[in-house]
Amino acid sequence: MTRNKFLYLVIPIFNKRKFYMETQYDAIVVGTGVSGGWAAKELCEKGLKTLVLERGRMVKHIEDYPTINDDPWDYKTGDVITNETKKVQGKQSRTGYTTTESRKHFFVNDLEHPYNETKRFDWMRGYHVGGRSLTWGRQSYRLTDFDFEANLKDGIAVDWPIRYKDLAPWYDYVEGYIGVSGQNVGLPQFPDGNYLKPMDLNCVEDHLQDSISKNYKDRLLTIGRTAIITEGTKPGLGRMSCQYRSRCMRGCPFGAYFSSNSSTLPAAEKTGNMTLRPNSTVSEVIYDADKKRATGVRVIDTETQEVYEFNAKVIFLCASSVPSTSILMQSKSEAFPNGMGNASDQLGRNIMDHHLGVGASASTDDFQDKYFFGRRNNGIYIPRFRNIGGDTDRKDYLRGYGYQGGGSRRSWTSKVAEMGYGAQFKEEVLKPGSWSIGLGGFGEVLPYEDNRMTLNHDKLDKWGLPTVTFDASIKENELNMRKDMQQQAVEMLENAGFKNVRGYDGDYALGLGIHEMGTARMGRDPKTSVLNKHSQIHDVPNVFVTDGSGMTSASNVNPSLTYMALSARAANHAVEELKKMNL
Amino acid sequence: MDRRKVLKNIGTGIGAIAVTPTVVSLFQSCQTATGYTPVFIPQEDFGMVSNLMELIIPTTDTPGAIELKLPEFLDAYVDGVWSQEDQARFAEGWTAFKSSAVKASGKESASQLTLEDWDVQLANCLKSESTPSEDDLAAAFADQLRGLTVNAFKTNEYIGENVLAYAPIPGDYKGCVDLQETTGGKAWSL
Numbered sequence: 001m002t003r004n005k006f007l008y009l010v011i012p013i014f015n016k017r018k019f020y021m022e023t024q025y026d027a028i029v030v031g032t033g034v035s036g037g038w039a040a041k042e043l044c045e046k047g048l049k050t051l052v053l054e055r056g057r058m059v060k061h062i063e064d065y066p067t068i069n070d071d072p073w074d075y076k077t078g079d080v081i082t083n084e085t086k087k088v089q090g091k092q093s094r095t096g097y098t099t100t101e102s103r104k105h106f107f108v109n110d111l112e113h114p115y116n117e118t119k120r121f122d123w124m125r126g127y128h129v130g131g132r133s134l135t136w137g138r139q140s141y142r143l144t145d146f147d148f149e150a151n152l153k154d155g156i157a158v159d160w161p162i163r164y165k166d167l168a169p170w171y172d173y174v175e176g177y178i179g180v181s182g183q184n185v186g187l188p189q190f191p192d193g194n195y196l197k198p199m200d201l202n203c204v205e206d207h208l209q210d211s212i213s214k215n216y217k218d219r220l221l222t223i224g225r226t227a228i229i230t231e232g233t234k235p236g237l238g239r240m241s242c243q244y245r246s247r248c249m250r251g252c253p254f255g256a257y258f259s260s261n262s263s264t265l266p267a268a269e270k271t272g273n274m275t276l277r278p279n280s281t282v283s284e285v286i287y288d289a290d291k292k293r294a295t296g297v298r299v300i301d302t303e304t305q306e307v308y309e310f311n312a313k314v315i316f317l318c319a320s321s322v323p324s325t326s327i328l329m330q331s332k333s334e335a336f337p338n339g340m341g342n343a344s345d346q347l348g349r350n351i352m353d354h355h356l357g358v359g360a361s362a363s364t365d366d367f368q369d370k371y372f373f374g375r376r377n378n379g380i381y382i383p384r385f386r387n388i389g390g391d392t393d394r395k396d397y398l399r400g401y402g403y404q405g406g407g408s409r410r411s412w413t414s415k416v417a418e419m420g421y422g423a424q425f426k427e428e429v430l431k432p433g434s435w436s437i438g439l440g441g442f443g444e445v446l447p448y449e450d451n452r453m454t455l456n457h458d459k460l461d462k463w464g465l466p467t468v469t470f471d472a473s474i475k476e477n478e479l480n481m482r483k484d485m486q487q488q489a490v491e492m493l494e495n496a497g498f499k500n501v502r503g504y505d506g507d508y509a510l511g512l513g514i515h516e517m518g519t520a521r522m523g524r525d526p527k528t529s530v531l532n533k534h535s536q537i538h539d540v541p542n543v544f545v546t547d548g549s550g551m552t553s554a555s556n557v558n559p560s561l562t563y564m565a566l567s568a569r570a571a572n573h574a575v576e577e578l579k580k581m582n583l
Numbered sequence: 584m585d586r587r588k589v590l591k592n593i594g595t596g597i598g599a600i601a602v603t604p605t606v607v608s609l610f611q612s613c614q615t616a617t618g619y620t621p622v623f624i625p626q627e628d629f630g631m632v633s634n635l636m637e638l639i640i641p642t643t644d645t646p647g648a649i650e651l652k653l654p655e656f657l658d659a660y661v662d663g664v665w666s667q668e669d670q671a672r673f674a675e676g677w678t679a680f681k682s683s684a685v686k687a688s689g690k691e692s693a694s695q696l697t698l699e700d701w702d703v704q705l706a707n708c709l710k711s712e713s714t715p716s717e718d719d720l721a722a723a724f725a726d727q728l729r730g731l732t733v734n735a736f737k738t739n740e741y742i743g744e745n746v747l748a749y750a751p752i753p754g755d756y757k758g759c760v761d762l763q764e765t766t767g768g769k770a771w772s773l
Contacts, residue, residue, distance in 0.1 A: 069751070071740070071743060071744075071751070071773065072738050072743070072773075073738055073739060073740035073743055076659055076663065077656070077659055077660045077663045077664050078660070078734070078738040080664050081664070082663045082664055083663055083664065083665075083666075084663070199756060199758075200756055200757060200758030200759070201758050201759075202758035202759055203758065203759040205758070206758070206759060242756075243752050243753065243754050244753040244754065244755060244756040245751065245752055245753065245773075246773075367759075368762075369761065369762050369763070370759050370760065370761065370762060371760055371761070371762040371765050371766060372756070372757065372758055372759065372760060373750075373753060373755065373756065373757040373760050373765055374750070374753035374754070374755050374756035374757065375753060375756070375771075375773065376756045376758070410770075411737070411770040417709075417726075417729070420705075420706065420709040420710040421638060421639040421640075421705060421709055421710075421729060422638065422639070422641060423641050423643050425639070425640075426639075426640050426641065426643060426645075426647075426736075427643075429640075429733055429736065429737070430742075430746060430747060430769055430770060431768060431769065431770055432762065432769075432770040432771075433770075
């Protein structure tokens, strides 16, 4: 009899597993990209029972990387973006590289996830476990006090509530854990870090490095600092050194580059404290006006449309800037009629990116007998050399830019074309062509209050949630900077004696850098900012937002490393505050 | 266009093909050999385009365009990757290329053109030092066709794995090495 009763109970539990899922946790983390992975790892390792919510599907390390060993000829038309793909991923294809056959499964379907553009805004993202940590560019740079003090000095927007010294130990910690290769160069505007051995420059890059050092006192060229293991190993799922296949965006079977899937999520899972729930879109954070705290989140199961509530003592929004901000905007209550933490009316404003697509390229007939071995998925870097004091200060724009780029030796050049066609032409096509080199600027975008995202409640997605509308663009400061970015790139390449030097200023719209940020900025004053110095919402201190939302200014360097450092720092602060019974 | 100059230039195309007997049968059979039904190139033109591609990438000690099925790749590529505007321009260029080839040969229609006629036309477009302005569309088409053929050639499995230097898992990176020692002078395929 007892046995029968037991069976009777087990069957419905099995069938309705989700219904019986635990609803009370110590912490909830929303999102599994670079920020969510870090928050999950830190919170779980500190002993908090943590529910990690991901709106997209499950992606398991290696197992769910279906294209890792594909060659271009494994696709009918090569590894390119097809017309079929553009039909469903038109906006995701705007970079020209994100949705090729080997990568498209890591970017959203635009028909399922629409957004609106008052002005063009490029919003490329992937909804799955690991988020954009699977497809990121891996360039890992530290912000400096030139960045943290910039708004105060320029009288722009609001002051950052932190300085380099607050974040430096967390940069050390994160770099040491994920593995970043690079070279220390001793520039105050480009802080050194905790690096694995740097990758090689190739012949033309080496030549440009020498030329820049000879011709300029204010700048230098170094190898990119990238979150790729170049020696030894790092914690995670059997992570090992780079094999130089240059297929990073498909997921790495060697775990050589950092992703949540290979590194932080396995660490969180190992503690036994993590419950990971994919296919779970958070629609809002629930607020208790009496306690003046958030009590949990409301979740829509994207497969069943069922709605669940999960409760926790602390909530980390790590869904990336636009979705985290959307969740806060949707979290309306009597206390927060315009969205949680939005007393300042800053939520959704000050959206920034890095403006790029401007620079110069060139070629050379030298080094014909030289080549490279292996495919290095990393480029060169020229750190910022503008507006850092003295002679470097400009009258025509604020802030600065760096260059990324690299030398390459491809085949099929115009020289070959001169041979026309036929047998000799065929032979030439099989040989490497001339070396070429390119420098592309990455410029800082200022925070403008009227560059904003809003929610459109008349146009809902298939889960009944409002869609995002972007109304933002770069302005005079960025346009002036772009002129200098192109001019300096041309000049450096000409000074190095390269041929066919051509400047370009391409078709840039905000978002194309895939660094959207700043929509729930940190600040000192609740009247003018959303988050405090620990990434907590001023008015709801048990809600932390540790992705790009909190950026008070953009700096000119790639931001992911900073999001990781901010996430780790905030998670540790949350744990301390919980211990002190402050949350 | 100086006709004599064109004929002198032809050598690299036809001459190289002529020494390889298997090519003859390939040419004869190319319109039906694979039973391939083109999706973009008109069925009746597929053989002509294939012949042109074989002139661009002929069979030498390695297979040429037809044996490598580069025409099939090109057909799928233009259909599957190019925008409608680019497809229309390509089709327009092909029509112009054909009619200028017919005109140059003194014959009545494209179906009467021999391999040598096509070779003259390609040479006119790709080897001439100054392209006659009324032939701009044709020359632009020839240039596009060459680019597409090279792309198909370099995206080909046999070429990528056996002819070019193929290293799917290099295991290391060296930025500046000797070309001959590293690949014997060949380009990397990936």
